[in-house]
Amino acid sequence: MGETSADAVGDRDRGDWLRAQDGEGEAFGRIFDRHRDRVYRHVLRLVPVVADADDAVAITFMEAWRRREHARLVDDSLLPWLLVTATKVAQNLTRGARRYRALLARLPADTHTRDHADAMDDGSASAALRDLPVSDRQVITLCVIEGLTDREAAVVLDLPVGTVKSRLSRAKRRLAARINPPLEPLARLDEAAHDA
Template identity: 40%
Template sequence: MDVKIRARIRDGDQQALGELFDQYATSVYNHAYWLVGDWSAAEDVVSLTFLEVWRLRERLDPDGGSLRPWLLGVATNVGRNLRRARRRHQDALAKMPRADPVPDFADEVVGRIADAQRLEEVRAAIGRLREPERDVLLLCAGAGLDYAEAAEALGVPIGTVRSRLFRARKKLELALTPATGRSDRGTAVRSITEHP
């Protein structure tokens, strides 16, 4: 199916772009969340990714395989750009006078707090990885690409993907293991470190 969609998208078929979106939007969205750490910003990454796909459609090889690695590579670049823009925005806001904080009553729900803290710990640990390691981890463990697909998405050799993923997993494991030596950080940590 991807070969037909590739040719149709290259020819400017908007319906083919819609089909591509239907097929891969969830995958791009999940990957985008791990890239930017915010569900709302992840929606922006998805939108911008498919706009970029449309803009770059003439560069698309009509005879390639799955479009998923290419889409996730585009999403990775969009996420990087969005993170940079958010940092600049936060830096600008930090220079402004601060208002009194308004309490967030949703934080009173204990279960949500624990889940949010766990997820934030994982996201923060991932955020402290070097960018090449983080990109490989998010593509392989987060988005489920195999080594070859991640190598294609990032334009690097498979061996580079393997070594970066190994280092990223070790660093993440060290960052998320409590002083007791037992890792009980929940399913979010296990799911991001166990794939493939």
């Protein structure tokens, strides 16, 4: 019976991680190449500014290298540890950006135009996801977008599986309500017009 892709990744991660812990940069580079896209997509959903995603990914992998003696594999994969670290890095960047914006708000207004990347609207679903509370965003990102099982997400978030399931259910309802707001007020207007 052949290995599943998760088993194959785990085997590669385990071997490369042991070599990286011994200081082998090439092994760490293979781990980076294997997981950077998933970490980037994960972070992209957590930070308000796209440019911060690159910084968050760089910081995440720098922390992985710096803390390579202490980072742990989950089911022989470094990805869960990377996602937890990326979540914390994204939260720190978001807090720092919020403090920076508060500082800028106290300064006199400038006449410069905003960066076009900040002004671009990337769609209602992405905006609705960003509007969710962090705990909802995390479970949606991990379970729905990244495709982790409830158990894997529970390990990443350091929560019981039941908590992940209930948060995921609540988060899906909240996200659906933001993307497709209820049409009840419109239905009442339609009835009123029909009755008149």
